[in-house]
Amino acid sequence: MLAALWDTCSKKKTRNTGASWECRMVDKAKVAAQFIQAIPHSRELGMNLTEIGDGTAEIVMPYDERFVGDPETGVIHGGAVSALMDTCCGAAAMSHPASPSLTATIDLRIDYMRPATPGQAITTRAECYHITRSVAFVRAVAVDEDEDRPVATASGAFTVQGIK
């Protein structure tokens, strides 16, 4: 998950070790487009980064029959939802202004509130609500077209890694 931002940032950073903010100058739309492309598993699941802010991210995953967990109902498997949550939380952690844009998941808890409606895309919004020199704390919500009733929520801790 760390690949894309790091890709975009690395050239500037290697020349400029002290200034980890440099990569913020990079066009965010461009970063967003490249982000998923650089993460094979997220790309395979059809994820699309629709928004990236200062410590926030939004990713949409379209409905796909290959990711069904319950063949009787057509509901998407929790595992695919956790992959979406993990990617979105990681993106939020990396996009925080205090993060040097490299991260790995330490732990992630997901609560499944209801099955996602078959046929509908799942949208996840994540927010990095606190960051220290070593750890980013992130939470996320996933919804389908009925945005008032969350499908799942997640909270996790992510590493904050600099480029040495």
Place this chain on the structure above:
Amino acid sequence: MRQKPEPVQVVKQRRDAALNALVHGVPYINYLGIEFDRRGDELTAVMPFDDKLIGNPMLPALHGGAISGFLEVAAVIGLSWAVIWDEMERGELDMNELIQGHLPRLPKTIDFTIDYLRSGKPRDAYARAQVNRSGRRYASVHVEAWQDNRDRAFAQATGHFLMPPRAKD
């Protein structure tokens, strides 16, 4: 007079058919390419390495989401299997129904917490689930996953599940 035990191949075939129907009936499990090794009632989930499971191509490392998907599959199948096993041994399971793809209702995940202990290498991964409690309505399951070395788990998880209503209820 004591009944003669069934021939071993009959027993094995029935158990393997039940497991096969359970695992291959779920599209997401097939998508990730997960298979299960069975030794008696003990299952080991196996996720063969594939490029599509990569999260960081530079290291390279497995995607955290692929790892959590693998662990959740291992937990749900491990839990369902424990229930199916008991029904099968008591002769209550309709094998024809199962083989024709009428899966028993699967447990629903209430919550799932994953610890990432080490980065997942680009190799096959294995996981075993332990059902710590399986009540009438709720179950608690712990899963451990490893790669080359059984003693060095690269991820572990605990999940809570809502059990499907039993036929008798």
